[in-house]
Amino acid sequence: MRYHFNKTVIITLFCSILLLCSGLINISQANEFTVFGPQNYVRETGGPGVVTDNFSVSNPNTQFTLKVYNGGLEDDTSIGEYVSSSEIRVNGALIVGPSNFNQNVQSLEEPVTIQSENEINVELRGKPGGVITVLVVGVDDSLPVINSITPANGVTLPDLQPTMTAELY
Helix, strand or coil: CCCCCCHHHHHHHHHHHHHHHHHHHHHHCCEEEEEEEEEEEECCCCCCCEEEEEEECCCCCCCEEEEEEECCCCCCCCCCECCCEEEEEECCEEEECHHHCCCCCCEEEEEECCCCEEEEEEEEECCCCEEEEEEEEEEECCCCEEEEEECCCCCCCCCCCCEEEEECC
């Protein structure tokens, strides 16, 4: 038995499979991107003080996580003592507080709500010399926006070379 397929059907099927596969790859390989940090904060002598930093993001409509490394990052030259108490606020909201820290806590990850313009406040408590490294990371889970697929539905091409353009945000 011999099958005959219309070129339009083949092209439409090819483009559909391509779109499906690109969507599955994007979903299964969501990437993290850093919007703030890594920033080191060191507990100086004297009373605890609040350090304020600002950062902006172009697309706040994704998942963000505040990552805190007690004692600093291992590949950083400013590794210091662990802090036993701290507060970190993002846009006024307390994300991690004194009960999250002690000498046995190496790292913390907490979800955080981000806006286009953001303020982070870090207050280190405890003995001088304590260090934390802070990052805010987002998840790039956006699927591409398909702008056009050629040939249009119902159009056949003699050379069977469909094209597709897309934008990634």
